[in-house]
Amino acid sequence: MSTDTDADAETDPNSERAREELIELASEFYDQFAEGDVPRMRIPTRTKSNIEYSEEKGVWVLGDRRTTRTAKTKAGAQKLLKAIYTIEFLAQQLEEGRSSTLRELYYLSESWDNEFAQFNDQDDSNGLIEDLEVVSGVTREDFHMRPEESGATLMGPLLLREQTRRGEREIHCQEDVGEGGYQIPNNPDTIEFLENDAEFILCVETGGMRDRLVENGFDEEHGCIVVHLKGQPARATRRITKRLHGELDIPVVVFTDSDPWSYRIYGSVAYGSIKSAHLSEYLATPAAQFVGIRPRDIVEYDLPTDPLSDSDINALESELDDPRFQTEFWREEIELQLDIGQKAEQQALASRGLDFVTDTYLPERLGEMGVF
């Protein structure tokens, strides 16, 4: 096994670059020591007040404010110590062509010889990995750090090649997969898109709707790549959506329930989230358009609904103030929703029959949007 993985590491330029950036960080501490300075690390501040909406890029990015961690205080020294141990672990992991989960890193720190370097809890280790992402400009995926779960799937007219630890796999995402579809790996940058016959990408919030589209053959009939978001999408799902859009040069549309939480799902695909603002350019697809379910669909199609809860109303009101939703479209839709006091699920379209979504709703809406 180790022979294979070593070979992979040598030929993976991303791993090599990630390793170099990490060692560069550590060597800065070394130079600071050598020059008699107190070691320090300057990190862009990752708070709500240092997040800016970049009109030019259409995504949230970090502002200019910086925090300095120095070894002058005991707490600061301990942070730097943890960073050094983590850098050593990551550099070794990359050299060996291995990977680990964020949770494993937390537990692994218990085996480190210096107990001050050990993490207190997983927020501590997760935060440090985010620090290292921000400072090094390398993504967590390129450190070979995995989340606990990803698990979203893709189905559509696309032939891809995935570089796995066991060699390359060429997979056609309709012909070589079962009804469950192609499982998106934790790091989709191991994928190369080889051939496709796709007209657009449709990101779908719920599993029930994803299954409906696939059963009705919507992907085959319309040259559509169906990406299942599974609620708030994992980084891997957002990353592959962005890459599909950029490399295949086709539209991305997002299809969710009609409630404020679902609009946030759309927002995280399109604009990026505050938590991962340092990665917006890597993860966000500003050109992604919102298909629905729209509050006006509730009215026009007389869909079965549930009443808005207090927390729904608060979330909608906070979206009215959110720069990401400062468009005429969103203001009208959100105000209409507050007015009617109702929300609806994607599957509420089934009240018009199981084929309504694929025969009527999506063709009409995507026609209006210029996607068809």
Add this chain to the structure above:
Amino acid sequence: MSTDTDADAETDPNSERAREELIELASEFYDQFAEGDVPRMRIPTRTKSNIEYSEEKGVWVLGDRRTTRTAKTKAGAQKLLKAIYTIEFLAQQLEEGRSSTLRELYYLSESWDNEFAQFNDQDDSNGLIEDLEVVSGVTREDFHMRPEESGATLMGPLLLREQTRRGEREIHCQEDVGEGGYQIPNNPDTIEFLENDAEFILCVETGGMRDRLVENGFDEEHGCIVVHLKGQPARATRRITKRLHGELDIPVVVFTDSDPWSYRIYGSVAYGSIKSAHLSEYLATPAAQFVGIRPRDIVEYDLPTDPLSDSDINALESELDDPRFQTEFWREEIELQLDIGQKAEQQALASRGLDFVTDTYLPERLGEMGVF
């Protein structure tokens, strides 16, 4: 599309049988009317008091108590009306070779012409589908009713053939899949196992541990089929586990966190759950053995832990009274856990290094258990 699916329906004996059973149910109502009787349906009672542990089968089954639904009362008549509309929908769905989700059924009822037949909420429609399963002896899967989400995966030395709506797919669950593995479809009875080189089946609770085993090549090295449970396993996951065990004739072991909720996950794989007691013989694998994490592992390997919460303690105490856990093994382990007051996660093994689980823990434990 419809031509294909019609063709599938004609050649699928399960669909044909399911349709006949449903129509048989409806024709009983017809006969009752014809004979001047008030229509009625006798249903095994699905409450905790009518669930028995079958020593012989090693699973939970329904007892002999029956409830009678009759049209003598308005509520009873409405239940039967809903059953008739649902039967009509399901029979048509099966005839057309289609399927739908439980949630779609609920919404679809809004389009029915008789408003008394419409469901009040999803518990109402889910409950009726369970009634029809119990009375007809046909599983939900054979009615072509899907859950909202399934999404578990499988990786291992197994070549299978899945009958999809788009034709047959032959997939090797190591060579033809990416690192994410093979996505188990909603109805695994569409799968035929063709060839395998498997020694045993390892069901794993968490995604992080599943990824660790796959990265370390545990499935390749030991001829192991790794089934990801994803927490409390979906019916599809339990069904494929049972079929793999029965048809490949190899041991099943279950590997989870060490806490009462995880022991219930083991219990639902091995013995079946109260909610689906009418399906235990279809879903449960009584021969499944528990690998760990065991409370004694916490002590022996000095694993990082969290303290038991009050609800953990209550759940452990209720397991001591549960007939499924009335063995010396479980009594000792649960009493030890209450004694030490601690629980641990699978990934806590990483505190001994990333390879400890595959190089030491699992080989030792599976050796003791006679699986290796």
